[in-house]
Amino acid sequence: MQPLIDNARTFGQRPEEFAKLAEGQSPQVLFITCSDSRVVPALITGARPGELFELRTAGNIVPPHSSQHPTSEAATIEYAVEVLGVRDIVVCGHSHCGAVGALVRGDDLTAVPAVRDWLAHAAPRPAGAPEDPEVAEGVQCHALTQVLRLRSYPCVERGLAQGTLALHAWYYEVHTGAVRTHRPDTDTFEAL
DSSP: OOOHHHHHHHHHHHHHHHGGGOOOOSSSEEEEEEEEETOOOHHHHOOOSEEEEEEEEGGGOOOOOOOOSEEEEEEEEHHIISSSSEEEEEEEEEEEEEHHHHEEEEEOTTSSSSHHHHHGOOSSOOOOOOTTTTTTHHHHHHHHHHHHHTSSSSSOOOOOOHSOOOEEEEEEOOTOOOOEEEEETTEEEEEE
16 A cells, blocks of 8 residues: 555646646547556557546446436446546456356355346356366457447437447456457457
8 A cells, every 4th residue: 555655646646647637628538448457548548638538347237228227327427428538438358257257157155146146137147167267258248248238328329320439349458458449340359
């Protein structure tokens, strides 16, 4: 914890670098990814403060849209699209994902009921080899499922229909730093 505190103390000693941020934000991308500490969107993309709007959830899950029971995830997506006017949404899964790995393997999650119930939103169960520690196939399948789920959000559906919004599925390898993107024409994940 101490290195984090030390950095936080010096971070605010450069007010000239941050003054413009008080004027507002205009990110062009909503970046949806896992809460995993090894996945750092600004590090992966090189984004500076104000350039990415982030939504981090366990397993980068986009829950089903519901007007009856709104979620913080739905509110974040709606705000990004309707208020901030993002032009792109990236769903970024990652290798060695504990959440997707648990789903692929069918792990017993009774000891962590909140995790179990949250992961139920990931349905259908991602394909993949249970013995693969990277869970690459499962994560890629899961990211595509979340992109498809985004299409059910009214604001996303409108943006896609109007041509003002694009959706992307990425796969990040934590052990190499490589990023792959889904190519719909070949239905494969290829290097960016």
